[in-house]
Amino acid sequence: MADPAKRHCPCEGSGAAARAREELRHYLDDVLACGHLVPQAVQDAALVVVSELLVNALRHSCGPCTLDLGWAQGGVEIDVTDANPHRPRPRVPDPNGSERGWGWPLVRRLTTGVAIRQDTLGAGRHPYGAPWSARPTAPHPPRR
Numbered sequence: 001m002a003d004p005a006k007r008h009c010p011c012e013g014s015g016a017a018a019r020a021r022e023e024l025r026h027y028l029d030d031v032l033a034c035g036h037l038v039p040q041a042v043q044d045a046a047l048v049v050v051s052e053l054l055v056n057a058l059r060h061s062c063g064p065c066t067l068d069l070g071w072a073q074g075g076v077e078i079d080v081t082d083a084n085p086h087r088p089r090p091r092v093p094d095p096n097g098s099e100r101g102w103g104w105p106l107v108r109r110l111t112t113g114v115a116i117r118q119d120t121l122g123a124g125r126h127p128y129g130a131p132w133s134a135r136p137t138a139p140h141p142p143r144r
Helices: 016-033 040-060 103-110
Strands: 007-011 065-072 075-081 111-116 132-136
Touching: 007 016, 007 040, 016 040, 016 065, 016 075, 040 065, 040 075, 040 103, 103 111
Parallel strands: none
Antiparallel strands: 007 065, 065 075, 075 132, 111 132
16 A cells, blocks of 8 residues: 655645645545545544644744645644744633634644654755644543
8 A cells, every 4th residue: 555645835825724724635535545544533633733733833923834744654644834933832721712722732632642843944954943743633532
């Protein structure tokens, strides 16, 4: 069984999140065409994760963002890279009406893991800030 080719997508401007979701849908079609099984719940989680990471990257960065998709160890890997030189920091969600701070817990809940890597300038390296890497999984039942 072959693995699908990696995908790279620059994401800027109006409609960037929608284009990124469309890119992910095409990538998932490639994954399925290669014979890999991706449950619908994982596909749905991946779409939410791409949206959340990309919207945050666009909101908190002053430059270009990119989306990279890959397949490794039986799962979809999502990397979102932005031009912000500072590491992202999670915010505490406000249950009293604020819309901010909910994305990080949501992404962590929908993935097997999230990593933030600080990139450095050097030969062949992109001058971007912090790539977010995530690997979507089926949503877990609520904890009690």
